Amino acid sequence: MNTIKIIDMSLREPGQRKAASMSFKEKLEVARTLDRLKLDTIELPAIGAAKADQLSNKTIASMVGTALSAAVEIGCGMVEETWESIRTARHPQLNLLVPVSTVQMEYTCHKKAPAMLELIQDQVKLCRFFCENVEFSAVDATRAETDFLYEAVKTAVAAGANRVTLCDSAGIFLPDEFAAFVTGLKENVPEMENVELYVQVSDEMGMGIACAAAALSAGATGVKCTAVPAGYPTLDQVATLVQKKGADMDIAASLKTTDLQRTISQLSRILAPVEESESSFRDVALGDVAGVTLDANDTITDVIAVVQQMGYDLSEEDNAKVYEAFLRVANKKHFVGTRELDAIIASTAMQVPTSFRIDNYVINSGNVITATANLLLEKDGEKLRGVGVGDGPIDAAFDAIEQIIGHHYELDDFQIQTVTEGRDAMGSALVKLRADGKVYSGSGISTDIIGASIRAYISALNKIVYDEA
Template sequence: MTIQHPNFGAIADDRVIIFDTTLRDGEQSPGFSMTLTEKVRMAEALAELGVDVIEAGFPIASNDDFEAVRRIAEVVRGPVICGLSRAAPGDIVRAAEALKGAERRRIHTFISTSALHMKYKLRMEPDAVLEAVVASVTLARQHSDDVEWSAEDGTRTDIDFLCRAVEAAIKSGATTINIPDTVGYAAPEDLTRIFSTVRERVPGADAVILSAHNHNDLGLAVANTMAAIAGGARQVEGAINGIGERAGNCSIEEVVMAMRTRPDAYPYVHNIETTNILKTSRLLSTITGFDVQPNKAIVGRNAFAHESGIHQDGMLKNAATYEIMTPESVGWTKSNLVLGKHSGRAAFRDKLVQLGYGEIGDNRLNEAFRRFKDLADRKKTVFEDDIIALIDETVVRDHERVRFVSLEVRAGSKGPSRAELELMVDGVTHTAEAQGDGPVDAAFNAIRTVFPHEATLALFSIGAVTEGTDAQARCTVRLEENGRLVDGQGSDTDTIVSAALAYVHALNKLLVKRERREPEAMSA
């Protein structure tokens, strides 16, 4: 059986559409705000990964969100570009305006359907909600042939009312129906039952795409997504690294690799280029300042590590004894000495191509090569992970208002530490000296002297990119201001410089966050 879709044509029943919401639902996570440049770079990486739909943002949320969706719609080709809207005319028109430049576009509109949400959040009667479904989908179809409708809190909605709402959306022109587990409450058997019931009972459900959007509050998002597919869902919604509200979204990379690794259990096809998974995951970590946990499936640094003697013995005899997929299938390579201080630009460019950075422009290449040479002068051995950390920072730090220039610190067991700092703010160079309880505190005080602000330090952590005493330090800084949380990340062989870079990165994200006004009732 096939389904005709305005953006995808004939869709076979074994085809699963990958809908990525890293830039919308993922970015709603506390501290995960991205700049316009970072969003565009991430969207380009998602296109390279092969996702079918990119939910680029919530255009009505702020001018910044609108501009990000508009820019992504103009420059990113390949995936369908989607904008989110509530069931309100202003939201829908704003989304349509932002999506005008897209090669292929989708408007995604939603409203709550559970009794709990209708009574306390919407304060609407069920019949009024059904009227809103019809009106919003009808208006969205006037601006786009591809309209997705979502039943927020769908898995806690009375099944009879859910079927009525889905039927109303389909009759009004929705081409995709999303039934999200908004609060991560459902169990896998619930998802299979709900999707099977909708597919069987709702007229026209067999002619549209059913979609699953599951949150991870009980750690069941991926299991629930696979169960939804078994029930008839043919679009899965999630985010890279599983980022998102509260405990996060369904992790795209885990769903994709489950289908690839277990075709006997999940006989479905998708368009993801799995060898780009790790690169995309690391780019997101660099942009947001959040590393994935070491034991994270697929992309965690321990995902293919073996310490047990029994496991190591098995691996030496046959890797399949303890690895159900190859590291190379998701983009891992063995980290080894690849370049040094005598390496030239051609060798450096060739290594970038091997690591998946073949499209980096000349200006960024020159800046990256300069930073590489500086690193090679300070570090005995340069590993691939070192280069990845260096390049990702170079790529994503364009157009920041505050830029790190230089830092000199004096520290020790006698007396307070001192820091001499130079920053560029809006193109103008500023210097400051400050004292502190240790060199990191002194450096942070110097930053606050150059760029005064009321944000407080909520988190500071240090890790190593690779091994050895000359390894690059990777620092994460979390700032909090009036309930806003932002995270920044920096890497350098000098730990104090790394900390300062992370603080400046977080400060730039805070400046973006200040300009935003989030509307009530973020979706699904």
């Protein structure tokens, strides 16, 4: 019986819907939960220049016992920094991501095949200098020239790689084709005899787990998956495959399955698609744009088109400010989602003079009383007081503001998240109000989440007042 390796990519490949919005705390919770499953490896995303990325990896490395594999994009110049971020892990690994199809090589690395082989040799050696466990991931392998793929794998193994992953990035293979693909590599690259062979299979055609099973039957020793659907076979599917067909395929796994479903359910609350976890009014407001993600390669035209789809109508000056701020974020992360774009717009665009200021507020709330809010605002030196009631303290506070201004604006979106950790954590709130078909966003931050929400509402309100003046 061959024990296969199960590698989880939930943190590295959470899907575009979630890549840009997972908080530091959520990443730690996902890692901690995955660690309980006794997986063979947990994969981490490639880090950027931001210290937060390195801090996230270092924190995870200190708290899990499962092997940690950190992705390194070839030629990124971040090999040493990536190693430093995981070196304290019990079983650290470096995963060098290398495009091997002609299109991807020339587009991503701007190199032809001979120069690419030299780069592979240099980069694998550099990774091996820092870490004894180095994985060579052949990205877009199924669209690569076969002879070049074999040479690339030989070069990587000779340079020190002790794991090779074949990535069907485009999802173009059927199960029998993938089996033949794996067999061809093993037959033509004798160096693979002492090297682990993993597969990362796209579920583009809904056959991801079938292709993975075919690859395992052909001699692959590990399969990559995600806890929730993200374009790859899921952890549950791999576990079911081993449970139901393990004896027939002569394979087993060390995965802890006793509470697998409960664990996946816990992870789903963090990794679930954004559009499933957001309120219905946001779905209506954003429509098809809810799952859109952008990266540093997108032009100002692309970004502003999404901004307009989100309901904003910004000036040329604000468009430029938003794009400049967007690039700062995108250069540090792989993706920027609509939630982050919301925050960028709220903090960058439409900054206006303050019309309404918060003087003080008193909130009463409990499980046996109706929530009430007593707010005192100041406008042009005049004190304005309002009392509101609601289903909760924030709802009551917003009602009190409406009592003061004498107008009800449609609440287009409302988001709350923590900014820092601990008992004195800072909370951030984002409020979007709709007036005359336009969307106005405001942000607020405070150790008091109710206060942050009130500040965010007033920030959006001030933009409406300024625009209507």
